[in-house]
Amino acid sequence: MISPRTRGRMVLRLRAAGIRDERVLDVMNQVPRHHFVAQALAGRAYELVSLPIGYGQTISQPWTVARMMEAILENNPIPRRILEIGTGSAYQTALLAELGAEVFTVERIGPLHHHADKVLSRLGYSQVHLLHGDGSGGWPEQGPYDAIVITAAVPCALAPLYRQLRAGGRLVMPVEDRGKQHLQVSHWDGHEALISHLGDCFFVPLLAGTVSLASGEC
Structure with a gap:
């Protein structure tokens, strides 16, 4: 259930x-998804489903992850x-x-951050x-970026993130509106965003209490 052949069948389904x-x-x-879930769930790692990872969070279903990457x-x-x-x-x-990008990633739940660090180091992703912290304001010290991906549902595109995108960059995120969610990609030209919808989705919400959400800066 965790063999390369099983991973190949997941790709065929995608x-x-x-x-x-x-x-x-x-x-x-190429990437072994079973390394990113609890051992007890490893046998389900290549199903097209989301799985719990603790702390009220999930690993997104493979189709959704793939669609977000396609949008980028x-x-x-x-x-x-x-x-x-x-x-x-x-x-x-x-x-x-694995695509070849340099990735800057922010996680506010300490145990998930530390576990991710261990797994990525073990697999050789140098x-x-x-960064352990509140990602709603991005990571401006390391910008600008060619693309930004948000992996939790937000009510809008948070304004500080656009300021960290290069002209021509893309912001991909799940947006929640009136109790429903959809994937959205914003094409940023340096001044305005051209927004496209990619279909329905379901993500856990971006944790409440962040600076940008509290201020309503969208």
């Missing part, structure tokens, strides 16, 4: 479900620098690094930089 970017499919065939890459070369808000299990972190 292709059948509409994932087309070969770069995305290739890295999902669509008609674009691989971004050199990517900011990920919400490290979580670090599975998506590893996939972004181009990943981790």
